Amino acid sequence: MGLKFGTDGVRALALKELQPEWVARLGAAAAKVIGVKTFVIAIDGRETGPILAEALVNGLKQEQTHYEYLGIAPTPAVAHIASTYKFGGAVISASHNRSEYNGLKFFLPGGEKLSDKDQSAIEAILAKETPVLEKNESLKISSLREDLLSTWTSNLKDSIISANLNGLRIVVDSANGAASFFAPNLFRNLGAEVISIHDEPDGKNINLKSGSTDTTILQSVVKEIDADLGVAFDGDADRALAIDKTGELVNGDSLLAIFAQDMKHRNVLNGDTTAVTVMTNFGFHLAMKESEIRT
Known part of the structure; x- marks a missing residue:
């Protein structure tokens, strides 16, 4: 699959162009490049979000990377939590696009988006066509969801x-x-x-x-x-x-x-x-x- 990073992550037709198997490989590659122990993950409400989130987690787990899954939550919340807790961040969203599209964007532990160098490193790993083993573990909302999100909403209020x-x-x-x-x-x-x-x-x-x-x-x-x-x-x-x-x-x-x-x-x-x-x-x-x- 020839998907590459655009101006704001990767976006394509969900489950057709943007397939779970590729998302799993993307997750594994991102875990290697970003190099953190934990990712915070959110979706934006599209019906394909949970499917792609589960695939992403399969890739993260192949690299022994933990995750906190928030379910539906705003992108700025993920960036803030990544910055506050020094997590990696991932949002499964196609932003303003129609529901049949979906995508992924990543955040570094400081809350910043990936640099061009980071994206190139991830794409180089993806080019090697390394498969990700299926874990078949159901995705669960993090027990820390409310605590993590409250740090963001409290910051907004303040x-x-x-x-x-x-x-x-x-x-x-x-x-x-x-x-x-x-x-x-x-x-x-x-x-x-x-x-x-x-x-x-x-x-x-x-x-x-x-x-x-x-x-x-x-x-x-x-x-x-x-x-x-x-x-x-x-x-x-x-x-x-x-x-x-x-x-x-x-x-x-x-x-x-x-x-x-x-x-x-x-x-x-x-x-x-x-x-x-x-x-x-x-x-x-x-x-x-x-x-x-x-x-």
């Missing part, structure tokens, strides 16, 4: 500057994905009135006319109920878009400008600098220059 979100009405669109069991409750715990939509993953409805790939329904609900804000996540909850109180989409450049200016005002913007991509528009750069923020 990062909120306001004492609470009392008085705010927020519509949360979880894309029937990994945010479904986390985002609405997090906002509620912070005091907001939450209207939660697209929060019932059934294995096939992830990103279906929902989430950050289609904000039409979210925009309509925000206007209908006179909400203060709408938030749309993608399938694995590693990105979000916002809707203002008039129902208009707030694009990524605008969000980044808001965050950068707020952080500078609070003297927590490292080096008074914000990182951007080549797609960031010229107006953003002008706005940051006026705010004395480097890009």
Whole structure:
């Protein structure tokens, strides 16, 4: 199989192009290259997630690598747990893609993604066509799941500057994905009135006319109920878009400008600098220059 790492892990048609046997070999190769004793693993709610997670674990176990399986959980949670506990991390997800796709992305013990060198080393091992023996052990949710996830949710709560979100009405669109069991409750715990939509993953409805790939329904609900804000996540909850109180989409450049200016005002913007991509528009750069923020 000729699958290779792309810009964010490996993605392909699940069980057709991305087959369990290959995922097991990928797990064994990743265990060798990353070189940790334990991996934390999550899926985003696709029906093929548990099958591929079990295959991944078979590969990890061939290299005597332990695992903590979280079931459905956001990608940022895995990155945070990997960083906090010095675990390797693996997320089985195809992000914003349709449910028939799936994929894998890995994290190093510091919570960072694999370097190009790491990916090349894994691909070199995969090229040797070494088989992985089938373990036939059923995958079980980690007994440490709640404790591990609480370190992430507690960190999120502690990062909120306001004492609470009392008085705010927020519509949360979880894309029937990994945010479904986390985002609405997090906002509620912070005091907001939450209207939660697209929060019932059934294995096939992830990103279906929902989430950050289609904000039409979210925009309509925000206007209908006179909400203060709408938030749309993608399938694995590693990105979000916002809707203002008039129902208009707030694009990524605008969000980044808001965050950068707020952080500078609070003297927590490292080096008074914000990182951007080549797609960031010229107006953003002008706005940051006026705010004395480097890009």
